[in-house]
Amino acid sequence: MGLPKAFQRYRPALDASLKAAFEGRNLFLYDMQRYHMGWIDEKGDPIEGQGKGLRPLMCLMACEAVGGDWQKALPAAAALELVHNFSLIHDDIQDGDTERRHRPTVWHLWGMAQGINAGDSMRGLGTLALLKGSTEHHPRKIFAALEALESASLEMIEGQYLDISYEHQTSITTDEYLDMVSKKTGALMECSFHLGALLGTDNPDTVESLRLCGRELGLVFQIRDDTLGVWGMEESIGKPVASDIRRKKMCLPVVYALQTASGADRQYLHRLYEDCGPTQDGEVDEVLAILDRLGAMAHCQSLAQEHCQGALAALDGVELAPCMRTNILQLATFFAEREH
Amino acid sequence: MGLPKAFQRYRPALDASLKAAFEGRNLFLYDMQRYHMGWIDEKGDPIEGQGKGLRPLMCLMACEAVGGDWQKALPAAAALELVHNFSLIHDDIQDGDTERRHRPTVWHLWGMAQGINAGDSMRGLGTLALLKGSTEHHPRKIFAALEALESASLEMIEGQYLDISYEHQTSITTDEYLDMVSKKTGALMECSFHLGALLGTDNPDTVESLRLCGRELGLVFQIRDDTLGVWGMEESIGKPVASDIRRKKMCLPVVYALQTASGADRQYLHRLYEDCGPTQDGEVDEVLAILDRLGAMAHCQSLAQEHCQGALAALDGVELAPCMRTNILQLATFFAEREH
Numbered sequence: 001m002g003l004p005k006a007f008q009r010y011r012p013a014l015d016a017s018l019k020a021a022f023e024g025r026n027l028f029l030y031d032m033q034r035y036h037m038g039w040i041d042e043k044g045d046p047i048e049g050q051g052k053g054l055r056p057l058m059c060l061m062a063c064e065a066v067g068g069d070w071q072k073a074l075p076a077a078a079a080l081e082l083v084h085n086f087s088l089i090h091d092d093i094q095d096g097d098t099e100r101r102h103r104p105t106v107w108h109l110w111g112m113a114q115g116i117n118a119g120d121s122m123r124g125l126g127t128l129a130l131l132k133g134s135t136e137h138h139p140r141k142i143f144a145a146l147e148a149l150e151s152a153s154l155e156m157i158e159g160q161y162l163d164i165s166y167e168h169q170t171s172i173t174t175d176e177y178l179d180m181v182s183k184k185t186g187a188l189m190e191c192s193f194h195l196g197a198l199l200g201t202d203n204p205d206t207v208e209s210l211r212l213c214g215r216e217l218g219l220v221f222q223i224r225d226d227t228l229g230v231w232g233m234e235e236s237i238g239k240p241v242a243s244d245i246r247r248k249k250m251c252l253p254v255v256y257a258l259q260t261a262s263g264a265d266r267q268y269l270h271r272l273y274e275d276c277g278p279t280q281d282g283e284v285d286e287v288l289a290i291l292d293r294l295g296a297m298a299h300c301q302s303l304a305q306e307h308c309q310g311a312l313a314a315l316d317g318v319e320l321a322p323c324m325r326t327n328i329l330q331l332a333t334f335f336a337e338r339e340h
Numbered sequence: 341m342g343l344p345k346a347f348q349r350y351r352p353a354l355d356a357s358l359k360a361a362f363e364g365r366n367l368f369l370y371d372m373q374r375y376h377m378g379w380i381d382e383k384g385d386p387i388e389g390q391g392k393g394l395r396p397l398m399c400l401m402a403c404e405a406v407g408g409d410w411q412k413a414l415p416a417a418a419a420l421e422l423v424h425n426f427s428l429i430h431d432d433i434q435d436g437d438t439e440r441r442h443r444p445t446v447w448h449l450w451g452m453a454q455g456i457n458a459g460d461s462m463r464g465l466g467t468l469a470l471l472k473g474s475t476e477h478h479p480r481k482i483f484a485a486l487e488a489l490e491s492a493s494l495e496m497i498e499g500q501y502l503d504i505s506y507e508h509q510t511s512i513t514t515d516e517y518l519d520m521v522s523k524k525t526g527a528l529m530e531c532s533f534h535l536g537a538l539l540g541t542d543n544p545d546t547v548e549s550l551r552l553c554g555r556e557l558g559l560v561f562q563i564r565d566d567t568l569g570v571w572g573m574e575e576s577i578g579k580p581v582a583s584d585i586r587r588k589k590m591c592l593p594v595v596y597a598l599q600t601a602s603g604a605d606r607q608y609l610h611r612l613y614e615d616c617g618p619t620q621d622g623e624v625d626e627v628l629a630i631l632d633r634l635g636a637m638a639h640c641q642s643l644a645q646e647h648c649q650g651a652l653a654a655l656d657g658v659e660l661a662p663c664m665r666t667n668i669l670q671l672a673t674f675f676a677e678r679e680h
Contacts, residue, residue, distance in 0.1 A: 029501040090460065094453035113434035116456060117501045120430065120463075124494035127467065131487050139479035146486070147471050154464035161369040161457045 003052075003334055004327040010060040013071065014053060017078040021129040032118040033125075036089055036106050049101070055188055056081040058217070058331070059196040062210050065324035068200020075133025076145055076195040082126030083153050084188055087160065089119035094164060123153070137199060145195050152191035159184025166250050170258050170273045177255040181222045182215065189218030209318045213328070216311035220335040223304040226251040230288075231297060233339065245284050248273055252303070253296040254287070265290045304336045343392075343674055344667040350400040353411060354393060357418040361469040372458040373465075376429055376446050389441070395528055396421040398557070398671070399536035402550050405664035408540020415473025416485055416535040422466030423493050424528055427500065429459035434504060463493070477539060485535050492531035499524025506590050510598050510613045517595040521562045522555065529558030549658045553668070556651035560675040563644040566592040570628075571637060573679065585624050588613055592643070593636040594627070605630045644676045 018037070022030055034040045038050040056077030063073040091097075092105040093115050099105060107115030130149060134142045162180040166172050193214025197207040229244035230253050244251045254273070261269055269290060272283060279287075291297065311332050315325065358377070362370055374380045378390040396417030403413035431437075432445040433455050439445060447455030470489060474482045502520040506512050533554025537547040569584030570593050584591045594613070601609055609630060612623060619627075631637065651672050655665065 027498055027501065028505070029498060090456050094456055112452075113504050114501060116430050116434055117497055117504070120460075121494055121497045121501070123460075123463075124490055124497065127490045128487070128494065131483070131490065139483060142483070143471070143479060147468070150464055150467045150471065154461055154468065157457055157461045157464065158367055158369060161367065161454060161461070164453050164457070165368070 003057075004061065004330045006061055006064070006323075006327050007053075007057045010057055010070065010077075011053070013074055014056050014060065014077055014081075015050075017074040017129070017133070018056075018081055020133075021078050021082060021125045025125075029114075029117060029121055032106050032110055032114065033085075033089075033122050035109075036085060036118065036122075038101065038103075042104070042109055051081075051085070051101070053081055054221075055084050055192040058189065058192040058214065061324070061327060061331070062193040062196025062214070063200035064196075065320045065328065066197045066201040066203070066206050066210065067319075067321050068196075070196075070200070072134075072136050073196050073199045075129050076149070076199055077192075078133070079126040079130035079149060080188065080192050080195065082122050082129060083149065083156075086119045086123035086126065087153075087156055087188075089115060089122065091160065093119075094160070134199075141198065145198055148191055148194050148198065152187040152194075155183045155187035156185075159187065163250070168248070168274055168276055169250070170270045172250065172255055173259055174252065174255050177250065177252060178219065181226075181252075182219055185222040185225075186215050186218030189221060190215035193217070206318055209314050213311045213314040216307045216314060217332060217335055219307040220304050220311065220332060223252055223300055223307065224336055224338060226253060227297065227300045227304070228339070230254075230291065242284050242288060245287050246279050248276075248279060252300050253291050256296050256299055257287075257291050257294050260294055261290060265293065301336075308332045308336045343397075344401065344670045346401055346404070346663075346667050347393075347397045350397055350410065350417075351393070353414055354396050354400065354417055354421075355390070357414040357469070357473070358396075358421060361418050361422060361465045365465075369454075369457060369461055372446050372450055372454065373425075373429075373462050375449075376425060376458065376462075378441065378443075382444070382449055391421075391425070391441070393421055394561075395424050395532040398529065398532040398554065401664070401667060401671070402533040402536025402554070403540035404536075405660045405668065406537045406541040406543070406546050406550065407659075407661050408536075410536075410540070412474075412476050413536050413539045415469050416489075416539055417532075418473070419466040419470035419489060420528065420532050420535065422462050422469060423489065423496075426459045426463035426466065427493075427496055427528075429455060429462065431500065433459075434500070474539075481538065485538055488531055488534050488538065492527040492534075495523045495527035496525075499527065503590070508588070508614055508616055509590070510610045512590065512595055513599055514592065514595050517590065517592060518559065521566075521592075522559055525562040525565075526555050526558030529561060530555035533557070546658055549654050553651045553654040556647045556654060557672060557675055559647040560644050560651065560672060563592055563640055563647065564676055564678060567637065567640045567644070568679070570594075570631065582624050582628060585627050586619050588616075588619060592640050593631050596636050596639055597627075597631050597634050600634055601630060605633065641676075648672045648676045 022034060031040065031044055035042055039046065041047050059077040059080055060070040060073055064070040089106050092100055093107045093112055097105055098108040106118050130146060134145065159180050163184055166180065190211055194207065194211040197210035201207065229249065229251050230242055234241050258269055258273065268286065312329060315328065362374060371380065371384055375382055379386065381387050399417040399420055400410040400413055404410040428440065429446050432440055433447045433452055437445055438448040446458050470486060474485065499520050503524055506520065530551055534547065534551040537550035541547065569589065569591050570582055574581050598609055598613065608626065612627065652669060655668065
């Protein structure tokens with residue numbers, strides 16, 4: 001099952017809004033960002049290719065779902081995508097990742113110092129997109145939208161802080177891990193549904209329901225991401241098989257295993273993950289075997305399903321535009337079952 | 341001549357506003373920021389010591405100068421200081437500086453990745469401080485304030501980008517250099533006077549005059565900073581004598597010399613600054629001798645004076661609260677003549 005068809009309908013307008021945020025920005029500083037967005041290559045020539053744009057498309061869908069005019073949420077949608085990509089640019093520096101979507105990362109091409117600047121300025125473009133583009137709404141509404149966006153950004157950064165501080169911390173519980181994830185990934189997805197609903201309706205209960213739904217969807221998305229990082233197919237996810245095990249990245253299957261394994265498996269896992277050195281091939285296979293014995297994949301999938309149901313339950317009794325409940329169901333299912 | 345006395349009057353309320361921005365923020369992520377602000381040591385124990393707070397104090401002074409209630413500008417003032425300090429935290433990473441104000445820098449203590457997070461989240465606290473704390477103002481006003489703050493932040497980052505891209509670029513002209521400086525340092529000082537005036541009066545001409553005055557003051561401040569980086573006394577500025585020459589940092593005296601030197605001096609300077617290796621003691625002395633022959637110090641001082649006069653000229657015909665013209669004159673003089 002793919003993404004809701006509605007997403008295709010929003011795409012051209014979203015792309016135009018995103019590009020408009022860079023209009024008149026001629027410094028090479030902004031070309032680094034256009035490169036990151038997948039609009040130009042490193043020499044500045046136009047190319048095809050871009051991110052999925054999940055957050056902004058979710059924002060537009062939430063706006064339409066609550067009966068609003070989705071076009072009026074375009075500035076907020078653009079802001080969300082820019083804030084998300086600011087975090088990716090910094091994330092690549094923090095993780096030392098040299099590739100993203102099969103291309104060299106910004107910092108890898110232009111150095112860490114300018115990579116930090118590229119991320120910092122993209123975040124500014126995001127806030128300005130929301131501020132400048134939302135003149136059709138009542139000021140109090142844009143206020144609430146801005147506060148939601150800034151609070152979500154801050155929560156996302158808190159999640160990023162926790163994620164880094166959890167490296168090689170084998171005593172992390174799944175609850176702590178899920179709390180981190182709900183900040184790092186959930187906060188901005190929550191904010192996407194929140195902003196869309198806020199700009200689409202004056203009913204605060206509806207806004208709150210969509211917000212909660214968005215947070216649950218964020219968890220589903222990240223839990224599936226963690227699953228794919230261990231068991232995803234190289235050709236679909238663009239990363240080597242078991243790449244997160246290879247890198248000893250803390251991810252839900254491993255956190256679950258560290259917490260639930262016993263005996264020799266437990267000893268093996270804890271010793272391996274406390275060690276900061278690189279993994280050997282045999283170790284990767286052994287970890288995969290332990291995860292298998294513990295049913296880690298099934299555990300993750302059932303947790304994803306649980307939050308999928310939580311997302312839909314959040315919308316119980318909420319009046320939505322025609323087809324929109326189906327669209328959100330389709331999105332939730334895609335998040336839980338996607339292969340890439 | 342020191343800072344205007346009025347600054348002392350604002351200080352306790354400013355400090356309270358700054359600390360309030362961190363209220364309820366319990367993650368260690370925020371302790372790294374409290375450390376950077378000079379409120380706690382690296383173990384978390386309270387200490388005395390903080391930055392000058394020039395930008396927020398300028399904001400409060402501008403508010404009072406145009407007849408406003410400076411207390412209502414406190415959230416904006418706090419936001420300015422937080423945005424400024426976000427830029428310092430990232431700047432230290434970008435420059436690889438291990439010390440600031442005689443203490444280890446945040447990234448040096450807790451690593452580059454968490455240093456980036458500390459800066460990123462401090463910026464978020466800044467925007468939120470302005471957003472949440474300004475409920476007494478008309479929404480349109482806070483809107484204008486936010487747009488000014490975000491635009492200034494973006495310009496500051498552009499300046500930081502240019503500064504880094506100018507390293508070892510010996511063909512930079514003083515005009516290009518001053519344009520960079522007016523972004524990197526001027527934008528936020530301009531914004532300080534701009535926000536203070538905006539929140540203090542409804543007269544757009546007055547706001548515009550104060551904004552222009554602030555930009556000029558920013559240039560004065562940075563030109564003097566560049567002068568001190570070359571000729572400042574170690575005991576006043578807390579950096580070794582001629583530290584900016586030693587690091588081959590592009591600074592106004594050097595840019596001026598690269599542009600105006602001729603013959604052997606020109607050859608020497610250009611060859612030295614194109615080379616990315618470290619300087620020797622003899623080279624530092626030779627550069628100082630060339631700067632001396634070219635009258636670089638006098639040139640910088642006269643440029644600072646020029647912008648000082650520009651700052652005061654911007655206020656011609658503007659009605660200001662009693663004593664406030666004198667206070668601004670005192671601030672401008674301090675910026676132009678300070679020894680630290």
